[in-house]
Amino acid sequence: MTTTPSVDSSAVTRAGVLIRTLDQGLWSLGFFVFNVTAGVSLTVSEFASLSVGAALGFIAVGISRAWGIYAPIVDAARIGVRPEESIDRWSSWRGTIAFATVVAVASFVWIGRGGEWGYAAAVAALAATMVISDLPRQVLIIRGRYSRAALLAAIYAVGAALAAAAVALGVDNTALLPIWFCTLLIVLAAGLVFCGTATSTSRSDSHFSIAWRITAEAVYLGFGSQIATLLLYLIQDDTATAGIRFAYSLVFAPAFVVIQSIQPLIFKQFATLSAQGTRAVLLVSVRWNIAVALGLGMCGLVGFTALSTVFSDIGPAAALPYVVPVGLAILSAQTFEVALMATRFFVGPVSTHRARLASVLVDVGSQSVAVFVGGAAGLVWTLIVLSGLRIAVSVAMLVVLPRRDRTETS
Numbered sequence: 001m002t003t004t005p006s007v008d009s010s011a012v013t014r015a016g017v018l019i020r021t022l023d024q025g026l027w028s029l030g031f032f033v034f035n036v037t038a039g040v041s042l043t044v045s046e047f048a049s050l051s052v053g054a055a056l057g058f059i060a061v062g063i064s065r066a067w068g069i070y071a072p073i074v075d076a077a078r079i080g081v082r083p084e085e086s087i088d089r090w091s092s093w094r095g096t097i098a099f100a101t102v103v104a105v106a107s108f109v110w111i112g113r114g115g116e117w118g119y120a121a122a123v124a125a126l127a128a129t130m131v132i133s134d135l136p137r138q139v140l141i142i143r144g145r146y147s148r149a150a151l152l153a154a155i156y157a158v159g160a161a162l163a164a165a166a167v168a169l170g171v172d173n174t175a176l177l178p179i180w181f182c183t184l185l186i187v188l189a190a191g192l193v194f195c196g197t198a199t200s201t202s203r204s205d206s207h208f209s210i211a212w213r214i215t216a217e218a219v220y221l222g223f224g225s226q227i228a229t230l231l232l233y234l235i236q237d238d239t240a241t242a243g244i245r246f247a248y249s250l251v252f253a254p255a256f257v258v259i260q261s262i263q264p265l266i267f268k269q270f271a272t273l274s275a276q277g278t279r280a281v282l283l284v285s286v287r288w289n290i291a292v293a294l295g296l297g298m299c300g301l302v303g304f305t306a307l308s309t310v311f312s313d314i315g316p317a318a319a320l321p322y323v324v325p326v327g328l329a330i331l332s333a334q335t336f337e338v339a340l341m342a343t344r345f346f347v348g349p350v351s352t353h354r355a356r357l358a359s360v361l362v363d364v365g366s367q368s369v370a371v372f373v374g375g376a377a378g379l380v381w382t383l384i385v386l387s388g389l390r391i392a393v394s395v396a397m398l399v400v401l402p403r404r405d406r407t408e409t410s
Helices: 009-041 044-078 089-112 117-142 146-168 176-195 207-234 238-251 253-276 278-308 315-344 349-403
Strands: none
Touching: 009 044, 009 117, 009 146, 009 176, 009 238, 009 253, 044 089, 044 117, 044 207, 044 238, 044 253, 089 117, 089 207, 117 146, 117 176, 117 253, 146 176, 207 238, 207 315, 207 349, 238 253, 238 278, 238 315, 238 349, 253 278, 253 315, 278 315, 278 349, 315 349
């Protein structure tokens, strides 16, 4: 087994969070600028199509991380292997390439059905590249190579700045997608160099059982979290599709900087603390959920105020009707994710798998009915109700499930 050098946990505590926040801040800034540039330079129809490609890309990114990152960490924790030494690079890459291929085909067919096959191909290529370029950075994060991950994020932010400048200066209003695509390719190439050839061959007898269940959960979660965008696009409500995407990618983008930067570290901390029992893990879970709620609340308040006043006459103002439901949806999703992360180390994979599946079935079923019966307004009320239910279930999981026998099996 080839492994990377171990990372001192105290160093991660002192400096790792700061560098990870910088890393995610730059990455989120890049995505934020690309999205704002798209919202300004593209038509509503084009932005709606791009939103669908991005939504499918996010689903595939989540699936890829589940297969190549999170499943190996959970499996390794059960046999006493550190998270930094858990990732099998070959298995991770095979999964990522497969998922990227599927998302490219799906995006091409979904967007191209309206006849814009050239634009559909460009968005499909971008979505697939989003998936593939994400893996090296995630590997570096788990291995504790935060500075190198931050450098990849800096490249992404610079590419976004170039795209924004090209559009703002009128150099080329069609430059956005090519620059975005090329930036991701550069990030991918640099990431491959930074990751090197280090890998792991350690796995338990239940590795594949754990891996496919966690990956299946990511499929459920991905579609559950993006179903609103996909459904609104399906009924050809481009304004609502663009509005809900603006709410996710603009209003709550600052909160995502913190959530996405620290959550991988929380997962690693759960893996380490699991040996001490449920109490240590639950304390971290509660503190993290409170921090997420405060961050999302602040973003929602500032975003709503800005969109209803200063930016009321431009495209992003389409997000106004969706700030509250989207904020609640993000909060409930993050609370549920933390509950699953915490309980995963104390119960067999069947329990968390069923919880995820049940949640997504309710999500997809109720939102589908709401959209086709009540349109965007029906979706808004459904998101609010579902968020309250999911938060209640998450609290129940944190209180009840971790107290079950750790030896529960499938």
